[in-house]
Amino acid sequence: MRKGVFLILMLCAFAYGVADLQVSAKLDHNQAMKINVLQITISNNGTEGTNGETTAVFSWYCCGNRTYQVPVINAGEYKTITDVLIFPDAGVYTLRIVVDPEGRVGELNEANNVWEKNETIVLPDINAGPELPLDFGSEPIVPISCADTDLMKIGRVVRDGGYERDAGGRLERDRFGDENVWLPAQRGNGCGSTSLAYILRYLGLGEYTQGDVDDHIRMSWGSGSFSDPFSIASYAESQGAHARVYVDGSMEKIEWFIDHNIPVMMAISTKGGNDVMDGHWVVAVSHCLREKRDAPGTYERVIGIYNPWGYQQEISYERFEQYWRRQDLGAIPLWNRVYVAVYTGDAPPGMPKSNVDGWTDLKMSAGSAISQLLVGIQDIGDGFIEMFTGDFWSGLGQFLAGIGEAIVGLVVSIVLVIVTIIVQVLSWIWDGLVAFGCWIAGLFGYDCDGTPHYYKHTLFSSHPCAEGGVFLNGFMVQKPIGYVYNEETNATVPLFQYAKIGENGEILGYVLSKSGTLTESNGHPLEPLGLLGYLSPTSTPNNAPMDAVLAGKDIEIAGGTLGYIENYKSNGTRLLWMFMDVNNKTYLSRDQCAGTKSFPFALSGGDKPFFWVYTRQYIVGYIYQNEQERSIPLFRFYDKEHQTFYPTTNITEGFEKGYQYSGLIGYLNLPQFRPPSPKAAYAPAPACKEGEVFIYRYRNRNTGDYTIEISERMGHDFEDGTKLGCISTCPTNCTVPLWVFTAQEIRKE
Structure with missing residues (x-):
């Protein structure tokens, strides 16, 4: 009887047509990138197409489910779905895919709607290999992904009163080398000249070119050259702009200028070293958050720059900071992370004054004078050769000009070196007198500097390295x-x-x-x-x-x-x-x-405090890496004004406060509602399940810092906390430690 019914159903299926979905999958391991690429294939082996869209649900271990939309599949066709998986640990994972779990598609055979396989995941062992040299010229040229900024007009051709735009109306990003989009690239070693020329254009001060600026700011020696920041600032001011030179820069400081549409020239090293002759000037034009290409679902900060090689490109903070370093002229330190802001009109409120002190100014000037001496010596040699191998009079002119340059450079260098020594000696004498005066005052119970107070600042992260190749100290x-x-x-x-x-x-x-x-x-x-x-x-x-x-x-x-x-x-x-x-x-x-990790003595050192040296302290609890059935995401924002991190489960709240997005930390569990007992007058409050505790956001009354903790650990210096969710007290499947980092600040008050 059953065979007869089945035969009748089969005949009906062929007579009227029916779909037959089958699912298969393949997991490719990319050990170099530490990711795994899942490719799902859903084919229709029936005689009729699916009667609408459906879904496919993928589950892996305990790391949450992923649901994919499956479009209409005609008879005899197939669709593929590709996803990237990042496994938290090595081990055996059960991967399972179910297509059309809701039964939307009418099928005769649903046995082949499920694919299941155990996959052994081996996290790659890192072998000691050759060090990859830093070479800015070999960095991939990635188009800027940030939204348009006004600064992104720098280095672009103005045609018919406007700029080239893509089909979406944004400023064109991809057409590298197109003369209809970009102004001419630098010639020779003219990065500073080209960058400044196009900034002056952007500010509406004239149709400047590299040649207009070159002779005023660039110094050469051998095959190298550099434009010193003081010459850049001086020439900009001579053309009607204002300019401020800064040292010891940070990406957060650069963000301020970008947000206020102030062009900033940054001196990087093309080799990631300290030789100023490897220097290269670029212009910061944008910054934003970008999804990592090798780890979907995680994000990184990126900076957009105008590169005077003739285009704009994007690079991650982590990579860019390896090129933005201290620069030396031989054994003479010149500047560390130098940048020059160029603007017109009044400075906007909050714009910092130049932080180049007299001592740094003196060293920079000495470096420039020595550079002039070297340029003069080079011109003497080049002119002498030209006199006997080429144009005698041209060579003689270069020879005599080189003698003049060398003499001026030598005299100025000697004077500045003597002045530097005198200033250093006077500084030592003054420091000694101040110390002696404070010692006398101390005998009578007075304190010159005030009483030191120690404060702790807090950072929290689910990554033991605090998510960066450039660590916090x-x-x-x-x-x-x-x-x-x-x-x-x-x-x-x-x-x-x-x-x-x-x-x-x-x-x-x-x-x-x-x-x-x-x-x-x-x-x-x-x-x-x-x-x-x-x-x-x-x-x-x-x-x-x-x-x-x-x-x-x-x-x-x-x-x-x-x-x-x-x-x-x-x-x-x-x-x-x-x-x-x-x-x-x-x-x-x-x-x-x-x-x-910081070192104990790094927080001392005379009366000089060390700020923001974070140390990994302890584990608050264990947080899920992936979304769970009853979970809520925990985000981190950065309050630049107060230099503190803000945790929240409401991503909109962070943006509304004007904070900077700093990443997804992980997922907390939601508390569970417990049924009331028969004699209870009201239902009990929701509680965490066994093995979990509530985690709160607290604010430190002294520093204004926020931290996340379980209530039992907080002291009297913290305001009442805001409940965020539930966190596991012990490691479980698919959880990672939630770390607290602290930095000590010493204030004399």
């Missing part, structure tokens, strides 16, 4: 350099690291040694930072000499050669990471997040 992760042994054996030698401390408590650099008992180096005290691990004392095909690995890096090796570091992972080994601080000093750590 100035370290930048460079690369893994190899593997060290965890335990000592007869066939290993220890590797210790020290910090070399200056007279004022500052860190001068780092020292490596096989000895763990060093106390000083070249007259400077050493602060032990700990044992990094153990190296092999002998060479093998699978290791490399540590001294060779560190060749050319600014780190001291004391007490002879160190040993050999392993190139590949084996039992009992751990990866060793290389970092660089803001002064280009090399630092090593077995912790990839070493930059989130």
